Amino acid sequence: LIRGSWFTGFPWGAGGYAQVELLAAWAPWVGVYGMGLLAAVLAYVLASVVNGILRTIGRWVLAPVSRLNKAKPRAGGHALRSITASGVVISVMALVVLSTLFFSMGQGFERWRKLALQSTSDAGAMRVWLLQGNIAQDEKFEPGTGMAQALEWYPAQFADALRTAASGADTAPQLVVAPETALPLLPQQLNADFWRPLLQGLAQQSETSAVSVLMGLPLGSFSRGYTNSSWGITPQSAAMALGGLQGGQLPAEWESTGGATEGTFRYDKHHLVPFGEFIPPFFRWFIDMMNIPLGDFSRGGLGQPAWTVAGQRISPNICYEDLFGEELAVSFRDPRLAPTVLVNLSNIAWFGDTVAIDQHLHISRLRAMELGRPMLRATNTGATAVIDHLGQVTHELPRLTRGRLEASVQGRSGLTPFARWASRWGLWPLWGGCLAAVLLVIAGRHLARRRSSAP
Incomplete structure (x- = not known):
């Protein structure tokens, strides 16, 4: 604890x-x-x-x-x-x-x-595609290798999803999810020719076969600060963003807002990784001494609003944020607005083919059990998977492969006892229980000493 x-x-x-x-x-x-x-x-x-x-x-x-x-x-x-x-x-x-x-x-x-789970119930099904790019970490931010692969493969998957939806196929997704920093550049660093095909394809869909996209990428600007984020685009927000494209130029507000446009969903990572995404207090001297090129990301708010897609309320979390069940539970304070589906976007390619992949999947399973919600995992190298509200892995891609996971997920509404108390009081009840246990042990030992010293 x-x-x-x-x-x-x-x-x-x-x-x-x-x-x-x-x-x-x-x-x-x-x-x-x-x-x-x-x-x-x-x-x-x-x-x-x-x-x-x-x-x-x-x-x-x-x-x-x-x-x-x-x-x-x-x-x-x-x-x-x-x-x-x-x-x-x-x-x-x-x-x-x-x-x-x-x-x-x-x-x-x-x-x-x-x-x-008696207070929870089904909230309808949603078809999803979860993308796994399998881009090596040492190439991920290299323009000639990892960046080029990401900027080619992920848009191709988005386009394939739109074609599948237009054909009326039963496998057509309602939501496509790309992992953490799937696009390794800021939106304003990519020209209008990159965004136009995706925005046009999303905006021109029929209402009966609409596809939405949730992708991981950095957002922000020098003046506003940068965030590790996920960006959600629906047909409606795509149409609004498309209207701002002037010839080959991006909308002017993209430069100042870092790509945040009206109607577009945005989730900014709240629980940042020390030394990886922010410099802990009093450690700037160490970073300067070691000459580490590390800057601070800005922190998103706790309990950010969910994103409504295909009748589901989607709540993303990024990387190791799903270790903190008490923080995810904050979104459940109001049962009417509580998410029906949780989505984890991760890139743990840093750890290679190690037990970290299995451990992170294990962690996501327990979050699903605690909160009574399915958990979708879209990762760079694994484990990309669908976990139901009971914590069972129903679909999973082979790790360290490039591909997409096509599945259907059943949303859930209502609150578990954990979601109910953790959303209000966090871990304080457990701290109180630990304190009570310590006091009982101390009191017991004190009474034992008094009895042993009595004549």
Whole structure:
């Protein structure tokens, strides 16, 4: 809990993630930290039970010897009473452990999870394409290699989506998602000839087969600052932006606003990566000493409004923002405006073909469980996947390949218990529980000392 909160927080590898299967029914109630606490309590109780059993066996074995060595026969009775009391305590603790485990793994699992999800319901289906460019990190920002590939492949996928929709095919998407910094340049750094085909294609669609696009790219300007963002374009906002194109020139406001046009959806990353996206306080000297070419990104607001597409309220998060369930929960304060689908745009090509890909997928699964929402993942190298509201991966692309994932996702409305309390109080209830536990331990030890020192 401390590691996930202090100094901007880095909760990667929290203990609750190891229980994503065994204690999954608890996720919509207490979240990942509560699951970690349950696992720790169960481990402690189990260890105490085993230790108590071993001590009891030892007492039974040594009791006859103790009676032979003592002159008073009452000593054996005292030992027997001690054994009996220990046995009762051990039996109760064992019953608690076994019943909790069986409850989490058996029929009680579904009942407990259904109880948590009883206030949620289906909110309709949406067809999506999730793009995975698989552009090597050491080439991503190189003009002759990675940039050229991105500026060719992603627009080609957008165009293919528009053609598929125009043909009336059942596989036509309603939303196409490109990953974090899929376009590695600012909008105003790309000329009108780049944007015109996409904007025209989006603007000229029929209402019955409309496609919208959500893409990751940097936004901003020198005067306003830069953000790591996702940009959403609907047919309506495309038509408005298209009207601003004059010949081969971009709209003048793009230069000052960094590409933000009226009607266009914009999400700016809120939880920035220390040293990667911002310089922590008091560390500018280190950056200057090491001569690291690093500037600060501007931070987006917490709980930014959702984007309505095809009857769904879409809430993006970027990169490791999906580690912070309490921050995603802020968007659920008003159930009427709460997102029905979560979307994670990531680029973890920095880590190559490592366990980081699996871990990040694991993390997204738990966010889906906590909030009772499907999670779409569009990534550069993996894992690009669709996760349902129960945390199950329903579709996934092979990692480290270039392709698109075509799927249908079922939106959800309503609030889980976790979404309800975390949206209002964040992690404070857990901090309060930890403080209460510490105080109880201190009080227990104090009482034990007083009893041992009493005459």
